Amino acid sequence: MGTAIFMVLMVCGYWYTSRDLSTRLKLRRTFGWDVYFLVALYGCIFVLQGILTTAIIWLCLLLTSIVMNAVPEMTGSDDHRLQMTFMNWSFLGIQAPVVIMLAFAILFCLYRSNWARSANLNSDGRRQLYKYLSRANGIEGLIYQCMETGQLAWLTLKSQRVYIGMIHTATVDSTSLNNIVLIPMLTGYRERDSAEFKIENNYSALYASQNITLSSEPHSALHFRKVILLDQVESISLFDPSQSLALGYRKESEANGE
Template structure:
C-alpha cells in the first residue's frame, strides 16, 4: 500500500506541474532528487485536498444514513445502514487496501483538476512569466525583451555576436534550451581586443527587399521576417544584454 501511495503522490504532483507553465518549466529543468521533491510537494498538496474533502463528506454521508434509518424504521424495516456504512468504510479492504484510503485517493484525483483551474485563474500570464524570470538572469532578460519588444545583443562563446528581436524562447530542458531571434546585425568580437565588429546589416536587407514593416513603399513582398530567424542554443551563449544603437554608439570611442 505504501508503494501505491507514493505512486499516487507522484502522479498527482506530475499532473499539477505539467498543467502550470512555470512549474512545468521548473520540473523539466530539475534532475534527480529535485524532481521527486517538486512532484512530492505538489502531490502531497493534492492528497491533502482529497483527505479534507473526504473528512467533510463523511459527516454528511453519516447524516444521510441516519435519516435513512429513521425512514425505514417507520415502515418497520429492520436494517442498520449506519453500522453497515461503518463496517464498509472503516473496516473493509479491497485488494488489501482500506476503503477509506481508496476514497481519499479517488477524491484527490477528482479534485486535482479543480485545484489546477484555481491555480491557473489565480496566477495570470504575467505572474507565471515573472516566476520564470526569477529562475536565472538570462531568462529574466530574454522574457523582458520579448514582452517589451526590445532588441538584445547576444555574444556567443565562438565570439559571434547577434543583435535582434527575440521571436520566441524555450526554457524547458537544460540540454535543449534555445532562443529564436530575428537578426538586425551580426558580427564578431576581435580575438585580442574583444571589440565588436558588425559585418552584416540585416536591416538594410529588409529595407531593400521591402519586408514587412521595413516596407516603406507599400509594395507587396513575398519574404517575411520569419524567414530570417536564427536559433541560438542557450549553452552557446556567453552573455546577453539589451541593445540600443544610440547608446551603443555613445560607448564607442571616437575614431
C-alpha cells in the first residue's frame, strides 16, 4: 500500500510539473536534488487533496448513518454504520479508502495539468506569467520588456549577424528550443575587424512603401518574421532609432568635413 501511494505521489508530481506552464518554467530553473523535492512537493499536494476528499466522504457517510439511526421507523431497526463499512471495504487487497484517495489524487492532477483555466493561458496570460518569472533573469527580462512596451531590440548572434526589430513572441519553457520571434526592421552583420554594423536589408522602408502593418492584408509584417534560437544570441539590447540616426548623421557630417 505504501508503494502504491509513493508511486502515485511521484507520478502525479512529475505529470504536473512537466505540463503546467508556470511550474515547468520553475522546474527549468531548478537543479540537482531540488528537482526531486519539487516534484515530490506537488505530488504530496495532490495526495493530500485526495485524503481530504476521502475524509469528506467518510464524514458524509457518518452523518448519513446518524440520520438513519435517528429515524429507525423509516430505515429499519438495524444499527447503520456506513462509515465503518466504507473503511473495511477492500479492492484487490487494498482498502477502498486508499484506492479512492489515490483516484482523487490522479483526478486532481489531471484537472490542474490539462483542464484548469490556469493550465491553458492565452497569449496575454503567458506574457504576464513570463514577465513575473523573468524578473530574476536579465536577458528574459529585457525580452519581455520589449514585448510589453513595443521597443525595438538589437540582437547580435554568435555568427555576427545582427537583427533589429520588434519581439513578437518568445518561448523560454524548453531547454533546446527556446526562441524569439522577431519582426525585423533592419538586418545586417558586423565586420570582423572593425565590428562596424553593415545594413543589408531595410524592412522598415519596405513596410512604409507598401503600407504593411501587423494586421494588413494580404500581407502583414508577420510574413517577414524571423525565428531565432535563443542559444544563438550573443547579446541583446534596446535599440533607440533616434540616437542611432543622430550618430549616423554625425559620422556623415564628419566624413564631409562639415
